[in-house]
Amino acid sequence: MDPTARGDIIADKVRAWYEANRETWWDRHNYPFRQGYPDRNGVTADNFMLRLIQAVHTAEEETPR
Numbered sequence: 001m002d003p004t005a006r007g008d009i010i011a012d013k014v015r016a017w018y019e020a021n022r023e024t025w026w027d028r029h030n031y032p033f034r035q036g037y038p039d040r041n042g043v044t045a046d047n048f049m050l051r052l053i054q055a056v057h058t059a060e061e062e063t064p065r
Helices: 003-021 025-029 045-062
Strands: none
Touching (some): 003 045
């Protein structure tokens, strides 16, 4: 597979994950909202970025070379 085409497929998968999670992440994981403090489960904005990175790795693994 052409490297550019593979990169485009990966980007589409990551974009789909991002669009599905960006608006509701904080609401779902940080209630009640207290800026700068983790919620009851200890979830912070860093967790969003870690899950985004994981989405990239997953997309790379799912996409043939």
